[in-house]
Amino acid sequence: MLPRRAGYYTATIGLILLRYALQPVPHFLIFLTSRLGFPTSLAKMEKGMKLYYTSGACSLSPHIVLCELGLAHETEKVDLKSHTTASGADFYTINPKGYVPVLQLDNGELLTEGPAIVQYLADQKPTAGLLPPAGSMARSRAQEWLNFIATELHKSFAPLFNPTSPDELKDSARATIARRLGLIDKALTERDYLAGDQFSVADAYLFTIVNWAGHMAIDLTPWPAVSAFQKRVGARPAVQQALKAEGLI
Numbered sequence: 001m002l003p004r005r006a007g008y009y010t011a012t013i014g015l016i017l018l019r020y021a022l023q024p025v026p027h028f029l030i031f032l033t034s035r036l037g038f039p040t041s042l043a044k045m046e047k048g049m050k051l052y053y054t055s056g057a058c059s060l061s062p063h064i065v066l067c068e069l070g071l072a073h074e075t076e077k078v079d080l081k082s083h084t085t086a087s088g089a090d091f092y093t094i095n096p097k098g099y100v101p102v103l104q105l106d107n108g109e110l111l112t113e114g115p116a117i118v119q120y121l122a123d124q125k126p127t128a129g130l131l132p133p134a135g136s137m138a139r140s141r142a143q144e145w146l147n148f149i150a151t152e153l154h155k156s157f158a159p160l161f162n163p164t165s166p167d168e169l170k171d172s173a174r175a176t177i178a179r180r181l182g183l184i185d186k187a188l189t190e191r192d193y194l195a196g197d198q199f200s201v202a203d204a205y206l207f208t209i210v211n212w213a214g215h216m217a218i219d220l221t222p223w224p225a226v227s228a229f230q231k232r233v234g235a236r237p238a239v240q241q242a243l244k245a246e247g248l249i
């Protein structure tokens, strides 16, 4: 009885070891390095997630977060006019909402909505500190900013992107954006980053949206703290990496 059971265990362990030996990088090492919070080359080699993005669109925010975390990922560009992806797929079959960003998880599940995606990503590697722990007041503050950027700043740009918007609507959008930037400038005068002294996913999102100002002839001079923030965040290696990957620099 005992030898048969020992044989069974030996065979099982052998099969497990063989499975790992056949991987290009043993998974347990990847698991270990990523759980320890090291964005090491081993962690980067893990078969990972996929981000559907459009250059310079709001999908740049999760793209920055993926780079900040050093999480293994691939990207696929989406042409929003034809709703076709770089590999020729009809984007509506991937996201019936028709917009980027979309994050495909390791298990194939799809996650949409930028603020939800960046929180999901930050929670994959809490040790990186891109978000405070769920349930803390600090987390709620970061969520407060994410929601403000999404609904009050990001969406205020919509009429400026729409060539059919009447001038009055564009003027009113510019006035709204100016008011929102005024509030953000005040917050950034008191601290380096939106949710505190440390860079968070809310900053990745803010950087992405404020990046549109130049394309819309919105001069940031009236908001020096916002200007300084753009320079500070734009100089981060992960931000440079994401901008480069999207062909923006």
Ligand SMILES: N[C@@H](CCC(=O)N[C@@H](CS)C(=O)NCC(=O)O)C(=O)O
Pocket (backbone or CB within 6 Å): 057, 058, 059, 080, 098, 099, 100, 101, 112, 113, 114, 115, 150
């Ligand atoms: N609620 C969505 C909005 C995303 C969004 O506005 N995406 C824009 C690019 S910044 C887009 O893909 N627009 C194309 C469309 O709506 O057809 C989110 O927060 O992720």
